[in-house]
Amino acid sequence: MSDTKNVSKSEKQPWYANGLQFTCTQCGDCCSGEPGFVWVEQSEIDAMAGEMRIEVDEFERRFVRDVGPDRSLVEYPDGDCILLDPKTRKCSVYESRPIQCRTWPFWDSNLKRKRDWKETCEVCPGAGKGRLYTFEEIEAERARKSV
Numbered sequence: 001m002s003d004t005k006n007v008s009k010s011e012k013q014p015w016y017a018n019g020l021q022f023t024c025t026q027c028g029d030c031c032s033g034e035p036g037f038v039w040v041e042q043s044e045i046d047a048m049a050g051e052m053r054i055e056v057d058e059f060e061r062r063f064v065r066d067v068g069p070d071r072s073l074v075e076y077p078d079g080d081c082i083l084l085d086p087k088t089r090k091c092s093v094y095e096s097r098p099i100q101c102r103t104w105p106f107w108d109s110n111l112k113r114k115r116d117w118k119e120t121c122e123v124c125p126g127a128g129k130g131r132l133y134t135f136e137e138i139e140a141e142r143a144r145k146s147v
């Protein structure tokens with residue numbers, strides 16, 4: 001009896017087991033809006049400084065802030081990421097953007113409940129449309145970094 005119980009437990013699938021659709025429209029909305037944090041590791045800072053062809057020290061001075069023991073990108077007062085070009089609304093370090101940016105919208109916080117994904121689709125015009133990501137692909141994105 002307990003075996004049956006375990007099997008059914010382990011077979012319990014998350015609500016997005018059939019995959020989710022997403023195709024980035026490059027609107028820049030996920031880089032703006034409410035103030036928040038774009039967490040960055042040293043290797044990510046090094047890569048972004050490299051793409052901008054500036055020294056790491058300068059990049060850190062201009063674009064990185066300490067948040068307790070962690071570090072995040074600076075924002076404009078309106079919540080836009082400091083690296084979002086205000087004119088083009090494109091990321092100025094797109095090729096080396098941090099993992100947090102790469103894994104949007106497949107963040108734990110957006111996938112917890114169906115309702116969270118629905119809210120994500122309301123703020124992100126690319127979520128819920130376009131390419132179908134399989135469950136395995138979504139889990140691989142989630143494993144890269146939980147937000």
Ligand code: SF4
Binds near residue numbers: 030081091093
């Ligand atoms: S680093 Fe680039 S992709 Fe990430 S929030 Fe800033 S502008 Fe957007």
